[in-house]
Amino acid sequence: MKNFIGQPVDRVDGPAKVRGKACYTADVHPPGLAYGVIVAAAIAKGHVVRLDTVAAEAVPGVISVIHHGNAPQLAYAPMEPRSMVDPKVGEALRIFQDDAVLFSGQPIALAVAEEPEQAAQAAALVRVTYAAEAANSDFARASQTARPPRQSAQPWSRPAELRRGDADAAFAAAPRRVDASYEQPAEFHCAIEPHGTIARWDHDHLTLWDKTQWVDHDRTAIAHVFGIPDDYVRVICPFVGGAFGSALRAWPHVAAAAMASLLVNRPVQLVPTRRQLFSAIGYRPQTVQRLRLGAGEDGRLTAVIHEVVAQTSVYEEYTEASIEPSAMLYAAPTLRADYRLAPMNVNTPCPMRAPGIVTGNLAVELAMDELAETCGLDPLKLRLRNYAESDAQKRLPWSSKSLRQCYAVGAERFGWSQRPATASGRRHGRWLIGYGMASALYPAHRAPASAHAELRADGTVAVTSAAGDMGPGTYTAMTQVAADALALPIAAVHFELGDSLLPSAPAHGGSMTMASVGSAVHAACQELRTKAQELDQRVRLPGDDRLAMQRAYAQLLARHRLDRLTAETEAKPGEEAERYSICAFGAVFAEVRIDPDLAELRVARLLGVYAAGRIINPKTARSQCIGGMVGGLGMALTEQGLWDDRLGRLMNASLADYLMPVNADLQSVEALFVPENDRHLGPLGVKGLAEIAVVGVAPAIVNAIYNATGRRIRSLPVTPDKILGLS
Amino acid sequence: MQPFRYSRPGDSREACAAGAQPGAAFIAGGTDLLPLLKEGARVATGLIDINGLPFADIRHEAAGAWIGALSRMSDAAADNRLRQDYPAIVEALLASASPQVRNLATIGGNLLQRTRCLYFRDTAVPCNKRRPGSGCPAWDGQNRGNAILGGSRSCIATHASDLAVALAALDARVVLQGRHRRRQIPLTEFHRLPGDTPDIETVLEPGELIIAVFVPATACSRHSTYLKLRDRASFEWALTSAAAAVELDGNRIRRAGIAVGGVATKPWRLPQVEAALAGARSEPATFRAAAELAGQEAEPRQRNAFKIELMKRAIIGALTKAGNLP
Numbered sequence A: 001m002k003n004f005i006g007q008p009v010d011r012v013d014g015p016a017k018v019r020g021k022a023c024y025t026a027d028v029h030p031p032g033l034a035y036g037v038i039v040a041a042a043i044a045k046g047h048v049v050r051l052d053t054v055a056a057e058a059v060p061g062v063i064s065v066i067h068h069g070n071a072p073q074l075a076y077a078p079m080e081p082r083s084m085v086d087p088k089v090g091e092a093l094r095i096f097q098d099d100a101v102l103f104s105g106q107p108i109a110l111a112v113a114e115e116p117e118q119a120a121q122a123a124a125l126v127r128v129t130y131a132a133e134a135a136n137s138d139f140a141r142a143s144q145t146a147r148p149p150r151q152s153a154q155p156w157s158r159p160a161e162l163r164r165g166d167a168d169a170a171f172a173a174a175p176r177r178v179d180a181s182y183e184q185p186a187e188f189h190c191a192i193e194p195h196g197t198i199a200r201w202d203h204d205h206l207t208l209w210d211k212t213q214w215v216d217h218d219r220t221a222i223a224h225v226f227g228i229p230d231d232y233v234r235v236i237c238p239f240v241g242g243a244f245g246s247a248l249r250a251w252p253h254v255a256a257a258a259m260a261s262l263l264v265n266r267p268v269q270l271v272p273t274r275r276q277l278f279s280a281i282g283y284r285p286q287t288v289q290r291l292r293l294g295a296g297e298d299g300r301l302t303a304v305i306h307e308v309v310a311q312t313s314v315y316e317e318y319t320e321a322s323i324e325p326s327a328m329l330y331a332a333p334t335l336r337a338d339y340r341l342a343p344m345n346v347n348t349p350c351p352m353r354a355p356g357i358v359t360g361n362l363a364v365e366l367a368m369d370e371l372a373e374t375c376g377l378d379p380l381k382l383r384l385r386n387y388a389e390s391d392a393q394k395r396l397p398w399s400s401k402s403l404r405q406c407y408a409v410g411a412e413r414f415g416w417s418q419r420p421a422t423a424s425g426r427r428h429g430r431w432l433i434g435y436g437m438a439s440a441l442y443p444a445h446r447a448p449a450s451a452h453a454e455l456r457a458d459g460t461v462a463v464t465s466a467a468g469d470m471g472p473g474t475y476t477a478m479t480q481v482a483a484d485a486l487a488l489p490i491a492a493v494h495f496e497l498g499d500s501l502l503p504s505a506p507a508h509g510g511s512m513t514m515a516s517v518g519s520a521v522h523a524a525c526q527e528l529r530t531k532a533q534e535l536d537q538r539v540r541l542p543g544d545d546r547l548a549m550q551r552a553y554a555q556l557l558a559r560h561r562l563d564r565l566t567a568e569t570e571a572k573p574g575e576e577a578e579r580y581s582i583c584a585f586g587a588v589f590a591e592v593r594i595d596p597d598l599a600e601l602r603v604a605r606l607l608g609v610y611a612a613g614r615i616i617n618p619k620t621a622r623s624q625c626i627g628g629m630v631g632g633l634g635m636a637l638t639e640q641g642l643w644d645d646r647l648g649r650l651m652n653a654s655l656a657d658y659l660m661p662v663n664a665d666l667q668s669v670e671a672l673f674v675p676e677n678d679r680h681l682g683p684l685g686v687k688g689l690a691e692i693a694v695v696g697v698a699p700a701i702v703n704a705i706y707n708a709t710g711r712r713i714r715s716l717p718v719t720p721d722k723i724l725g726l727s
Numbered sequence B: 001m002q003p004f005r006y007s008r009p010g011d012s013r014e015a016c017a018a019g020a021q022p023g024a025a026f027i028a029g030g031t032d033l034l035p036l037l038k039e040g041a042r043v044a045t046g047l048i049d050i051n052g053l054p055f056a057d058i059r060h061e062a063a064g065a066w067i068g069a070l071s072r073m074s075d076a077a078a079d080n081r082l083r084q085d086y087p088a089i090v091e092a093l094l095a096s097a098s099p100q101v102r103n104l105a106t107i108g109g110n111l112l113q114r115t116r117c118l119y120f121r122d123t124a125v126p127c128n129k130r131r132p133g134s135g136c137p138a139w140d141g142q143n144r145g146n147a148i149l150g151g152s153r154s155c156i157a158t159h160a161s162d163l164a165v166a167l168a169a170l171d172a173r174v175v176l177q178g179r180h181r182r183r184q185i186p187l188t189e190f191h192r193l194p195g196d197t198p199d200i201e202t203v204l205e206p207g208e209l210i211i212a213v214f215v216p217a218t219a220c221s222r223h224s225t226y227l228k229l230r231d232r233a234s235f236e237w238a239l240t241s242a243a244a245a246v247e248l249d250g251n252r253i254r255r256a257g258i259a260v261g262g263v264a265t266k267p268w269r270l271p272q273v274e275a276a277l278a279g280a281r282s283e284p285a286t287f288r289a290a291a292e293l294a295g296q297e298a299e300p301r302q303r304n305a306f307k308i309e310l311m312k313r314a315i316i317g318a319l320t321k322a323g324n325l326p
């Protein structure tokens, strides 16, 4: 009998999604639902002096206009310790608690009405008078006075610096050097499903249907906002239409919906508009990174100096792991890496696919391409020459690392040996052709998770955990794990997630769902199988025939007059993270075609080869990876937040003006996996696969652009004007 | 969105009368109007749905083509005669928006779409075009996409239509039906320069309808092409575009029509470039020399100076294609 793990099993939730039967947050319409529409601040800093709601309240159907002048003061009890998804320094925005405006787009009022259009009209009619102050909205200026993050004793806080040896001295002495600065603009998740919340109070209990990657955290965070016990709040979110990290925190609009529902004594739906979403949630912070690489004549690294400046808000310090890649990617004996913050009048940034890692990796991999040229080495050779056999920063062995195989398979499949050695060395008609590559890594994590498994009278099993599925295929993968553990057919497994009443699960983020929840599902189902066997030692369970197994379970239960048999398990990580450095690795190859006269650019081929432990489902894994690679394409070529420095406002807050890549930008994309089985992170052999797919893509493309044109472009995205060297 | 009345007039007389009422707006495909209404960038108290009016067909005559104002962009793009005799039009249409949008959007609506200036659609910020007298933040702001030709201190917003650029190069005329008269206006005179009144974009009178576009059939129109450069390969307005139509006599250019998009406040003909081409040999040196003249009147702002060079290259690229050179 073949295992389902490792098979390209179809998505178990696919038919429901294709038929429109999957119920997303805004699809929920409890009886008596009212609708809220946000009024967002038009200034970046100052105070609300007057809020005139007379015209808004006159709109037919309007129930209430809520703002700091009439909103209840909420408890906002501090969470101790802070959640891993919240910044460790500063205070989250408190909705409608005072008149201060900290960024443009901040929610300052909420119109609630019988119909969404009435609420929208009322929101548009709220007249706001501001006392504006000079805002800090210019990243170039703010980064000049950047400062280290304040240190915090909270768990999950990040070091602001990494050191090994004397990197500055080693750099000064190095015969080969690269010293370059790289700019990366703010990027926005732009998930197709807008964020949204439906809040309903039943006496002192609150039910939230909310777009979230973590129902348990959402529950706890909102319970703290209202100062009520955690178990008075229930959060439901069975489907997420893309989130990429944007739905980890409990955003201000979630509290606003709950507050509105409390005040109007009805269920309230709140879905920010697309424009509002650019400031209602977070985004990948804008950064400037200076990278210095020192190497011997042979290209062996002797020094890495990495200085990151990233934007954050004035009310919270959001920090990222951007300095980690320079510490882990290559075997450099010395390192100095510093992380600095530039606080601005903007909403707080938040994790976005491979937060920090993709940013730091970008700078390192662009600089490595420059070093390869300086040393006269093939970029892939340079990377192999500096291959890190262990984690030099943590001084730990890797739990598993098959990056060499990724390079080899990728180079072979891609035809890397055909790379034109010099810039603009190859043409195809009007197109210049360029090849580029980059390494990728993403640290693998695991967190405690629980699952419940219930064998039913018909021999089927219901497995539950408060996990999430924002699209990667949690439903399907967990079904495979359960089916294998119990030797059941796929159709006999029903997996349920996305409800805070279910056994607790960690954030559906950081690529740790499979290692964490997967381990719990595996353990619960194994325990259930043992229990079933223990009911009757004389019965031999036909573990090699899934249908027979289902019948056998049914018979066992029937014989023992049981209508169900259950097991619940918590699976916890061990000490592996202290003994090993655990990362997924990858190698990305890109071919670009550029018309040097017209600045037209097409990515002809993108190939990612990944070593991410065991691949539970190659079909959903491939889909996950090519999606991530397209995200990297956007990072390279099209995506950027454009703030107006004087208005302090993001001016391209719409999907027409914030450009996500389209199919025509990319002619071929493929993801491959090298066989790997990580023996340390958990029983399933997985390392996590999601974040890694966006890592390395942008530098591979930008390096290919250099190979095609001879132009080093150090500021993303690479738009036509930059290709021509005109801006 | 503010509430509005909705009506569906039976003929153009009724439509024109209704359209002349204060607060009225015609709606065709609605692909530009509805987003503006939803964002509050435009307010209408009465929507007059003109989709029932008989202006949806495309007719070909010896003198030229009549493209009904209500024909969908996708229908015009699929019209074989248009493709043969006026390729620039079809190329401009196929380079516009997405198939889904083109299935709904009309030719008349396309000419009247509002600018993509980043400030125009965000009601939280000033904008002379949206709120006359409130100021022009693009002047010193995020103006990478804004115009280098035809701007004023009041407004430097580009006209965003691709189709209009192709039509301008082909000497097209717009056919208008008002309450009292029908008239034809050269496309190049249909849109107005912003001057001090950037909110007034065309010569349309209250209640006046576009009912068709007429494109004369010429030797030029057959050898025409449209080249569009943009920040992503599809589904994006032009950063810079050029339409070129040339009549060749052996290897000499007898006559040329050149228009550019993404760079000007209205569809922009380049007579000085055309004059340099007329009578010259159809070869790269001619194209380069002629294109050089395009940038002379350009007045760039902080972030859009690159458009001068990009425009020249687009013109050379379009001429190379239209002149059938390798």
Ligand SMILES: Cc1cc2nc3c(=O)[nH]c(=O)nc-3n(C[C@H](O)[C@H](O)[C@H](O)COP(=O)(O)OP(=O)(O)OC[C@H]3O[C@@H](n4cnc5c(N)ncnc54)[C@H](O)[C@@H]3O)c2cc1C
Pocket: A656, B025, B026, B027, B028, B029, B030, B031, B032, B033, B034, B050, B069, B070, B073, B095, B096, B097, B098, B101, B104, B105, B106, B107, B108, B109, B110, B111, B112, B113, B160, B161, B162, B163, B208, B209, B210, B211, B235, B236, B237, B238
């Ligand atoms: C996502 C997206 C991408 C796009 N990309 C491009 C692009 O790349 N290139 C491009 O050129 N365009 C592009 N467009 C614009 C699109 O082509 C226009 O929105 C469309 O052509 C407008 O036509 P409509 O029939 O929908 O007009 P409507 O939205 O119905 O109307 C637009 C305006 O014209 C008026 N109007 C319409 N018909 C008439 C008439 N017959 N007489 C008088 N007034 C009339 C209306 O009152 C309104 O003011 C894009 C649009 C979208 C939504």
Ligand code: SF4
Pocket: B115, B117, B118, B119, B120, B126, B127, B128, B129, B130, B135, B136, B137, B138, B139, B146, B154, B155, B156, B157, B198
């Ligand atoms: S350029 Fe025109 S449309 Fe843009 S902000 Fe200025 S006035 Fe408004």
